[in-house]
Amino acid sequence: MASLKLFWNDSIKELKKVHxxxxxxxxxxxxxxxxxxxxxxxxxxxxxxGIAQLFKTFFYN
Known part of the structure; x- marks a missing residue:
């Protein structure tokens, strides 16, 4: 639980540094x-x- 509190406090410190x-x-x-x-x-x-037209031209005609 202590590591979670440390993570939270460090996150808040970093957010305060953001411009x-x-x-x-x-x-x-x-x-x-x-x-x-x-x-x-x-x-x-x-x-x-364009690609659909090319496929229609080459494969369906």
């Missing part, structure tokens, strides 16, 4: 991540459509 970003930074980076995710998803969707 937490301010609200505008969190909002800005969240928007960037969201936009990047949408762009990457659209890219993968287009690649998937």
């Amino acid at each position: 937490w970003p301010d609200k505008p930074t969190v909002i800005e980076t969240s928007i960037i991540v969201g936009i990047s995710t949408v762009i990457f998803a659209a890219f993968l969707w287009l690649v998937d459509i």
Whole structure:
């Protein structure tokens, strides 16, 4: 049980050392991540459509 308390106290000490970003930074980076995710998803969707067309052309005709 002592090791659990030591772990907990050390975890709290480490969390106090963390530099937490301010609200505008969190909002800005969240928007960037969201936009990047949408762009990457659209890219993968287009690649998937292209590969599906290639398979249809070569294997079903």
